[in-house]
Amino acid sequence: MLTPKLQMYGLGMKLICENGFYKFFPSFVGEVKLWENKNGIKLYKMRDFWTFQSLAEFPNYSFAGQFVFGIIPALVNYAGSPEEVLAKNQLTYNVKLGTITPRALVFLQRLQYANGAYLTFPNIPQAFALDQDLQRVSGFEAFVDVRLNTYKIERFIYENI
Amino acid sequence: MKIFEAKRTAGVITADGGAVIDCPVLGEGGDSEGVIVIAENELVYIPKRSPDLSTTLQLLSTTLSTIASGIFQANMGGDITSPTFAQELADIKKQVDELRGKLK
Numbered sequence: 001m002l003t004p005k006l007q008m009y010g011l012g013m014k015l016i017c018e019n020g021f022y023k024f025f026p027s028f029v030g031e032v033k034l035w036e037n038k039n040g041i042k043l044y045k046m047r048d049f050w051t052f053q054s055l056a057e058f059p060n061y062s063f064a065g066q067f068v069f070g071i072i073p074a075l076v077n078y079a080g081s082p083e084e085v086l087a088k089n090q091l092t093y094n095v096k097l098g099t100i101t102p103r104a105l106v107f108l109q110r111l112q113y114a115n116g117a118y119l120t121f122p123n124i125p126q127a128f129a130l131d132q133d134l135q136r137v138s139g140f141e142a143f144v145d146v147r148l149n150t151y152k153i154e155r156f157i158y159e160n161i
Numbered sequence: 162m163k164i165f166e167a168k169r170t171a172g173v174i175t176a177d178g179g180a181v182i183d184c185p186v187l188g189e190g191g192d193s194e195g196v197i198v199i200a201e202n203e204l205v206y207i208p209k210r211s212p213d214l215s216t217t218l219q220l221l222s223t224t225l226s227t228i229a230s231g232i233f234q235a236n237m238g239g240d241i242t243s244p245t246f247a248q249e250l251a252d253i254k255k256q257v258d259e260l261r262g263k264l265k
Contacts, residue, residue: 060163061163061199063176063177063179063181063182064181064182064183065179065180065182066177066178066179066180066181067179076202077181077182077183077184077199077202077204078199078201078202079162079163079199079200079201079204080200080201084201088202
């Protein structure tokens with residue numbers, strides 16, 4: 001059931017990004033299909049959310065020096081959830097490249113958005129890019145207006161990076 | 162927590178197809194096969210001890226056999242007649258000492 005807030009904007013699919021790990025929480029499964037059709041990107045089910053393929057396939061452990069994803073070597077020995085392993089190894093999902101990369105590759109990006117009741121983005125915001133105050137955001141909470149294919153940020157997350 | 166099959170050779174631990182660094186060893190440090198247990202950022206290599214125990218028992222068994230056969234004649238009232246008796250015991254002692262140095 002849609003909350004009144006989401007009903008204001010039509011279909012609302014929750015999108016939460018924490019430390020570069022993107023999670024979609026659709027109100028109903030058809031929302032995922034709508035988003036996939038609009039963006040030409042397939043999402044994959046993982047636990048209670050949907051995410052990008054590379055994140056869905058990301059391992060839940062890493063050994064320092066060994067490849068943790070593709071040809072990216074891990075920085076630390078760690079076992080936990082894929083979200084934790086991604087964060088501990090200073091990686092992020094890179095929206096532009098459509099795969100996982102070191103955070104450093106997005107450090108120079110600046111988020112472009114319109115101010116209002118919500119910060120509205122025409123594209124998925126990139127974690128670890130700079131906001132308009134040049135603060136680095138580690139994630140955000142948003143909902144996707146699937147109909148307009150825009151992203152409305154409820155709040156940025158700033159953590160010790 | 163995850164557990165990986167691992168191996169330690171010349172001080173280098175390998176698991177999951179590569180070397181594992183900064184991994185404490187819960188053992189004496191000899192070459193061995195074992196497992197790595199990792200939870201969050203804590204990990205430890207635990208060698209399999211059963212080969213050490215198996216070899217130890219084998220040496221003990223050999224020793225008892227050697228002594229038994231060596232003193233058999235003496236128990237019958239004669240001297241130890243096996244000319245290699247002392248050497249066999251020395252060889253076994255050497256193997257025991259080597260094993261102690263290679264404990265896993």
